[in-house]
Amino acid sequence: MRRFLLVTILILASAIPVWAKKIKVTFWHAMGGSRTAFIQRMVEDFNYTHPQIEVTAEHKGSYRDTLNAAILAFKQGKAPNIVQIFEVGSQLALDSKIFMPFQDLVKPTDYAMLDDFIKPVANYYKIKGKFNSIPFNSSNPILYYNKTLFKKAGLDPNNPPKTFKEVIEACKKLKQAGIPYGITWPLHSWFVEQWIAEQGALLANNENGRKARATDIYVDSPAMKRIMSWWKTLYDKGYYAYSGKPEDWDGANNLFVSGQAAMLITSTSDVTIMQNAAYEHNFELGTAFLPVPDGIERNGVIVGGASLWVTKGHSPQVLEATKKFLLWFTNTENEVRWHKGTGYFPVRESAVEVLKIQHWFDKNPAYRAAFDQLLSTKTNRATQGALLGMFPELRTIITDAVQKIFAGTPIDQALAEADKRADAALAKYNRSVQ
Amino acid sequence: MQAKNGYFKNNFLALVLILPTLVILSLFLYYPTIKTFILSFYQVAFLGLKKVFVGLENYKILLTSSEYLQIFKNTFIFVVWSVGLSLAIGLGLALLANHKVKGKRIYRLLLIWPYALPPAVAGVIFLFMFNTQTGIINYLLNHLIGQKWAWLSNPTLAMAVVILASVWKAIGYNVVFYLAGLQNIPGDVLEAALIDGASAWTRFWKITFPLLSPMTLFLLVMNTISAFFDSFAFIDLLTKGGPAGSTTVLIYSIYRDGFEYFKTGLAAAESVFLFGCVVILTLIQLKCSQKMVHYAR
Numbered sequence: 001m002r003r004f005l006l007v008t009i010l011i012l013a014s015a016i017p018v019w020a021k022k023i024k025v026t027f028w029h030a031m032g033g034s035r036t037a038f039i040q041r042m043v044e045d046f047n048y049t050h051p052q053i054e055v056t057a058e059h060k061g062s063y064r065d066t067l068n069a070a071i072l073a074f075k076q077g078k079a080p081n082i083v084q085i086f087e088v089g090s091q092l093a094l095d096s097k098i099f100m101p102f103q104d105l106v107k108p109t110d111y112a113m114l115d116d117f118i119k120p121v122a123n124y125y126k127i128k129g130k131f132n133s134i135p136f137n138s139s140n141p142i143l144y145y146n147k148t149l150f151k152k153a154g155l156d157p158n159n160p161p162k163t164f165k166e167v168i169e170a171c172k173k174l175k176q177a178g179i180p181y182g183i184t185w186p187l188h189s190w191f192v193e194q195w196i197a198e199q200g201a202l203l204a205n206n207e208n209g210r211k212a213r214a215t216d217i218y219v220d221s222p223a224m225k226r227i228m229s230w231w232k233t234l235y236d237k238g239y240y241a242y243s244g245k246p247e248d249w250d251g252a253n254n255l256f257v258s259g260q261a262a263m264l265i266t267s268t269s270d271v272t273i274m275q276n277a278a279y280e281h282n283f284e285l286g287t288a289f290l291p292v293p294d295g296i297e298r299n300g301v302i303v304g305g306a307s308l309w310v311t312k313g314h315s316p317q318v319l320e321a322t323k324k325f326l327l328w329f330t331n332t333e334n335e336v337r338w339h340k341g342t343g344y345f346p347v348r349e350s351a352v353e354v355l356k357i358q359h360w361f362d363k364n365p366a367y368r369a370a371f372d373q374l375l376s377t378k379t380n381r382a383t384q385g386a387l388l389g390m391f392p393e394l395r396t397i398i399t400d401a402v403q404k405i406f407a408g409t410p411i412d413q414a415l416a417e418a419d420k421r422a423d424a425a426l427a428k429y430n431r432s433v434q
Numbered sequence: 435m436q437a438k439n440g441y442f443k444n445n446f447l448a449l450v451l452i453l454p455t456l457v458i459l460s461l462f463l464y465y466p467t468i469k470t471f472i473l474s475f476y477q478v479a480f481l482g483l484k485k486v487f488v489g490l491e492n493y494k495i496l497l498t499s500s501e502y503l504q505i506f507k508n509t510f511i512f513v514v515w516s517v518g519l520s521l522a523i524g525l526g527l528a529l530l531a532n533h534k535v536k537g538k539r540i541y542r543l544l545l546i547w548p549y550a551l552p553p554a555v556a557g558v559i560f561l562f563m564f565n566t567q568t569g570i571i572n573y574l575l576n577h578l579i580g581q582k583w584a585w586l587s588n589p590t591l592a593m594a595v596v597i598l599a600s601v602w603k604a605i606g607y608n609v610v611f612y613l614a615g616l617q618n619i620p621g622d623v624l625e626a627a628l629i630d631g632a633s634a635w636t637r638f639w640k641i642t643f644p645l646l647s648p649m650t651l652f653l654l655v656m657n658t659i660s661a662f663f664d665s666f667a668f669i670d671l672l673t674k675g676g677p678a679g680s681t682t683v684l685i686y687s688i689y690r691d692g693f694e695y696f697k698t699g700l701a702a703a704e705s706v707f708l709f710g711c712v713v714i715l716t717l718i719q720l721k722c723s724q725k726m727v728h729y730a731r
Contacts, residue, residue: 068693071480092696096480180567244566244586246674251565260567389480393695396675403587403678421501428697432479432486 022054023321026080030066030306031137032059038341046328053321063089063306064392070311074098079311081322085133086306087124088391091209093309094132095389095433100312103131105323113327120377121347123384124303127210133307134326137338138345139269140301141185141194142369143291147284149262153177160263160288164230167263167291171239174262182239184255185265187246187402189395192227193302197382198292199223200299209387217394217426219401219419220412226293228402228411235406246399257281265290267304268370271343275366287369300377302385305344343367345374390429397421467709474703480696492703501679502687509683509711512597513661520601520657521650524608529638531609532616542613549606553664557671560599561586564672589680592673596681599668604660608653615649616642647727655719662712684708 031039036059043057060066063086070083085093093099106114114131121135147157153174161167171182185191196203201223204214218224234240241261243251249266256264257277264274271287278285292298308329310322328334335351338344340360346352352371355361361368377383388394401418405411474492476485496502531541548556563569564585572582585591619642627637643650666685669675675682675690682690684704692701 064694092480241567242587244564244584244592244677245561245672255567258568390695396690396694400678406587407589407678428477432477432484 022052023318025053025055025082025318025322025325027055027057027082027084027308027325028060028066028070028080029057029084030060030063030086031084032061035342038338042329042334042337046325050324050328053325055325067092071096071098074311079313081311081314081318082326083309083311084136084306085309087302087304087385088388088395090125090127090133090307091387091389091391094127098311098313099132099309101130101132102134102308102310102323102326105310105319106131110323110327113331116332116348116350118345118347118349118352118374119379120300120374120383121303121345123379125307127387133309134330135303135307135347136305136330137269137342138303138305138347138374139267139343140304140345140370140374141191141265141290142268142373143288144256144264144266144274145286145288146256146259146262147286149174149177149179149259149283150286153179153262157284157286160286161291162289163291163294165294168230168233168237168239170263171234171237175239179259179262181241181255181261183234183263183265184241184252184261186249186252187242187399188249189398190304191265192224192398192402193385194290194304195227195292196221196223197302197385198290198299199226199296200378200380200382202382203386204388207381208384210381210384213430214386214388214426215430217388217419217422219398219422220415224415225411228405228415230293231402232405232411246403253277259283268367269305269342269344271366271370272341273343275364285366287366289369289373298376299380300383301373302383303345303374339367343370345370388426389433390425393425394422397425470702470705473699474706476699478698485699488699492700493707495700496703496707504679505682505684505687508593508679508681509662511593512600512665512681512683513658515597516600516604516661516665517654517657519597520604520608521653523601524605524653525612525646525650527605528609528612528616529642531613542609545609546606548603549610551603553603553667554671556599556603557668560595560602560668561672564595586673587677589677592676592681596665596668596672596676599672600661600665604657608657611649611653612646615646619645644728647723648729651719651723651727655716658715658719659712662708684711 027043029039039057039059043055047054058080060069063084066083067085067089070080073079079098083099103114117135121138122131124138125131125133125135143160145160150157150160153170154177155170155173161170167183174182193203201218201221202208203218205216205218206212206214208214231240241255242248243255245251252261252264252266253270253273255261257274259281268287274285289298290301308326310319310326314322330347332348332350332354335346335348336354339346339351339355346355361371397418401414404414404417475487475489477488477491478485527545531538531545535541563571566572566582566584566586569585571585576582583591585595623641623645624637627641632640663685665683666689669681669683669686670689673681675686685708688701688704688708691697691704
């Protein structure tokens with residue numbers, strides 16, 4: 001009996017450290033594939049160095065699935081502390097009113113960390129001058145090209161096409177050399193939005209919806225027509241190919257990696273993947289700025305990717321722990337690590353400094369294009385990007401219009417119809433939040 | 435209280451045994467159905483934080499907007515073709531598999547396999563096969579006739595591919611049930627017809643098919659329901675609603691309006707519509723069965 005009591009007490013005593021209360025923070029994200037494990041390792045590092053806090057990261061699927069899951073959880077009163085929301089979901093996140101501005105959590109001693117964000121990124125995520133969310137993974141579209149195929153077609157591998165016309169000419173030469181397709185990119189509205197920004201044009205009124213809520217979308221602007229007529233020319237001449245399915249990022253990657261297309265436009269977040277693919281498939285990879293329409297001054301690109309939002313309604317203790325984690329997760333060292341492992345942009349000035357000191361961009365020139373492109377982006381409303389509550393629907397309206405144009409509908413007509421649809425959808429959305 | 439007929443002498447015991455199922459059905463089926471019906475009269479803001487009563491406006495949009503009329507048309511084409519084809523091919527394969535051939539057990543096993551495949555896996559397989567540039571179908575087509583067809587970016591072809599994928603998956607189910615039905619047909623009736631000099635064609639249409647009619651009715655109802663609801667995976671994976679909305683069917687539109695666009699009220703109205711369509715179709719099929727289905731006595 002005495003021995004039994006002794007053993008019981010010893011077991012209970014050894015369990016006491018487990019009883020010590022840790023502050024729990026939940027983090028829901030949409031980073032899949034190899035990135036899930038990457039984030040998991042970062043979270044484990046944080047938990048190890050901050051024993052009073054326990055962060056759990058969960059991969060909830062796509063950006064859309066993560067947002068839906070967060071909404072449902074909030075309705076049940078069990079919202080996660082941190083949610084990763086894609087850039088065009090920012091207006092939705094604001095209108096939902098379940099998040100609190102990140103800047104409200106930050107004390108004056110942490111302000112230096114907020115000032116450290118790169119201008120274009122801070123520009124996008126600051127709404128009315130305040131950080132509502134903290135930037136984490138930012139990307140922009142770049143041109144990947146197969147230097148080996150370029151040499152085969154007699155094109156200069158160190159001078160990739162920079163404008164729409166140059167792309168058409170390069171495709172002509174590539175086709176003559178027997179390469180099936182000149183260029184590919186996913187049939188996704190994101191690229192259209194980028195080309196609008198490069199021309200310094202706006203997508204919506206009220207200064208892209210940033211000065212006041214937008215009420216009119218400019219789908220049939222001259223800037224849009226320029227993009228569509230170039231795209232249609234490429235498609236009709238057989239220079240541009242896509243797998244057939246809209247928003248097929250993997251399909252476009254496959255076309256490029258398999259050597260069927262010599263050029264690819266996609267997000268810089270795939271640089272690491274593309275480098276590995278180039279090594280496996282025995283070709284030399286090159287990267288460059290997004291090609292832009294001729295005759296315009298390059299205005300810059302809109303920051304893509306996502307940011308991390310904090311839900312409200314938690315105790316000050318938990319909020320403090322959340323803030324600590326977020327500032328750690330996006331600090332200089334971790335941004336450098338995240339960039340090297342994926343290709344996503346290092347969003348801090350200090351991270352950029354570290355990479356420069358390490359001569360990272362000299363040794364890995366493929367990562368440089370997105371970097372230079374973002375830093376040379378001009379700060380204005382066009383590159384700040386539009387703020388629209390029904391952005392997902394707008395993207396489908398634009399992809400539908402593109403497919404109609406491919407099928408033969410005149411560009412002016414297709415864009416006019418799309419414009420009507422977009423404005424009607426926006427009016428309905430605005431009515432629901434009035 | 436004593437029950438006059440029925441298995442249970444005690445009414446109370448019967449009720450208690452049914453109660454768990456009733457509770458689950460109420461929570462997961464009846465309550466959401468009623469709620470959805472009510473929700474269809476509102477325009478719901480993102481997250482359901484605000485609801486504006488709009489009466490029949492959602493239904494008006496569904497019945498008058500050209501986009502939704504297109505969706506109804508697509509759904510009709512998809513359901514008619516996929517149900518028709520999968521029943522016809524299923525019956526044909528079952529007839530063949532019913533003969534006494536060598537290895538018929540293996541054939542029967544192989545025929546049911548596609549049904550056991552998750553729709554998502556089947557969808558990805560078809561996506562790879564029909565990829566315009568690198569798919570195996572276009573590779574063979576190129577070899578044979580030197581052409582590559584735009585399977586997923588041409589409106590008609592995209593609908594054909596989605597129907598094909600759906601039919602391929604449903605065939606196994608139909609084959610199994612038809613085989614069972616065929617084996618229940620008394621051999622002496624067919625022998626008598628053979629002795630009387632009836633051709634194979636006559637024997638099939640005058641004897642086999644009528645005797646299979648209960649099975650046909652059952653499969654018709656099941657396939658229709660499946661075509662309305664289970665087609666979601668194929669459309670999401672293969673075409674995402676298709677070139678300019680040409681393969682958007684009702685179930686896909688409900689998902690998109692509800693979870694991508696967050697237009698919950700409109701999606702609820704569409705759900706009510708879908709529910710109504712399936713109920714009406716099932717009632718029609720059951721009514722027709724009274725005239726056309728022969729149950730063996």
